[in-house]
Amino acid sequence: MATLLIGYDLNKQKNYPDLYDAIKGLDSAWWHHLDSTWLVVTGHTAKQARDILVKHLDGDDELLVIDVTDRDRAWGGFNDKGSGWLNSSYE
Structure with a gap:
């Protein structure tokens, strides 16, 4: 099992319930104390979770999924500068 940190920015249309x-x-073990941040204990990888969740976002939304157990990470919607920073921060 992995613990995934999930963060997002829903920009124009906000479809939070979906x-x-x-x-x-x-999974059934999750924590949601901050507005746009969740921790989920799951059997999914960060990339699998990203692929599931990105279907519920608009094209201008941003999503960050990081496995805080072993540094596995995936994200969507970030510009090159943001993606570059995330990649370099784990080198």
Whole structure:
């Protein structure tokens, strides 16, 4: 099992209920104390979770999924500068 940190920015259209249901569907053990941050204990990898959740986002939304157990990470919607920083921070 992995513990995934999930963060997002929903920009124009905000469809929180569908995204919340998808996050909760990753497993039954989850934490959601901060507005756009979740921790989920799951059998999914960060990339698998990203692929599940990105279906509930609009094209201008941003999503970050990081496995905080072993540094496995995946994200979507970030520009090159943001992606570059995330990649370099784990080197």
